[in-house]
Amino acid sequence: MMGEKQIEDAYRLASERYALLGVDTERAIQKLSRVSISLHCWQGDDVGGFESTGEALGGGLAATGNYPGKARTPQELRDDLDMVYRLLPGKHRLNLHAMYAETGGKPVDRAKLLPEHFKGWVDWARANHHGLDFNPSLFSHPKAADGLTLSHPDEGIRQYWIDHCIACRKIGAYFGESLGSPCVTNIWIPDGFKDNPFDRKSPRERLLDSLDRILSEKIPSHFNLDAVEGKLFGIGAESYTTGSHEFYLGYAVSRQVLLTLDSGHFHPTETIADKLSAVLLYVPEVLLHVSRGVRWDSDHVVTFTDDLQAICQEVVRGNFLERVHIGLDYFDASINRVAAWVIGARNTLKALLMALLEPADTLRAMELNGDFTGRLALMEELKGLPFGAVWDYYCLQAGVPVGEAYLDVIRSYEKKILAERK
Ligand code: RNT
Ligand code: ZN
Secondary structure, three states: OOOHHHHHHHHHHHHHHHHHOOOOHHHHHHHHHOOOEEEEHHHHOOOOOOOOOOOOOOOOOOOOOOOOOOOOOHHHHHHHHHHHHHOOOOOOEEEEEHHHOOOOOOOOOHHHOOHHHHHHHHHHHHHHOOOEEEEOOOOOOHHHOOOOOOOOOOHHHHHHHHHHHHHHHHHHHHHHHHHOOOEEEEEOOOOEEOOOOOOOHHHHHHHHHHHHHHOOOOOOOOOEEEEEEOOOOEOOEOOEEOOOHHHHHHHHHHHOOEEEEEOOOOOOOOOOHHHHHHHOOOOOOEEEEEOEEEOEEEEEOOOOOHHHHHHHHHHHHOOOOOOEEEEEOOOOOOOOHHHHHHHHHHHHHHHHHHHHOOOHHHHHHHHHOOOHHHHHHHHHHHOOOOHHHHHHHHHHHHOOOOHHHHHHHHHHHHHHOHHHOO
């Protein structure tokens, strides 16, 4: 393992190298330390939740694998998350789903969920200085069994899900008020059709009406921010998705709510990086669901891909760190779930750091002067600069394991804690 002195020496050399390009590594580290990533609670238990209704994962979502040790209770999930946060530099948030309510053993209807059902989460978040974000859960439920919720033709079912979303916004506001940091409450619905519908219009009209009714009560934006998440298709909804990208883009622009961009929700070669500078001209803020689709929206662990780098570059180059909420969204049940969280979150932070270390002024000037040769040459050279030494130093400073050393911690946690969960 690398010693402190080695890490510091490597950092000094790296810092000098970056300084030659006019990049201040201390400043980059400073900026990175202020970024909070919202970790998705659902990586810890394969999107199960704690309602114990025996419902299988629905909504066209699939978590594959059967690695032992998944969290079975809110306490176990919080224990696992505590371990994850200890391995990440910086202070980070948690993104909760409504189906992770703590209802003391007795089932509570999703339409009747109250802030008190999330008190355990809020107490934990407050004690550990985590902000909380939220999501209504419109899947894995008998009333969503046919894959329709807010666009359902049955008024009773549609109203049920409207009520659930209204309840969730109030819970989001409670999070924001209790923790002194606005909660982003993100609405994603599975609605769509396996085969070609005859009528593509009416479900969208119903969805629009549902959303307007859900959002009709104004909630101060320092407590709760509303976001809507579109998608291309889901398993069992291959031919039509009511809440498509165009639908929600129009909705977010016209209602001035947040637009959620999930990197797995577009055609496989379409990237969300290029969308940021476009949509942020029209919507106030964006929520990112950083994910990795392999051939489809498979929600693989986020790795250090060109795609991830491009997303982070766009956030940084556009000066959007204040307007883009960065959340993760994947679920891999085939590897240690704590490691899955840590790997994806560290990669996202690393990619942000790499973007923060770009010689922005130089590149901008080259571009404005039409020096595209220089721009290409410099952008390619940057890929080989020692940003890893800066990352290691940041981890050291933050008191978290450097490099793959975090794996030892996870392995011993697995042996002591996860292996006992049968
Ligand atoms: C589904 C969406 C959505 C979910 C979570 C669990 O395709 O990405 O964000 O992953 O709500
Ligand atoms: Zn998502």
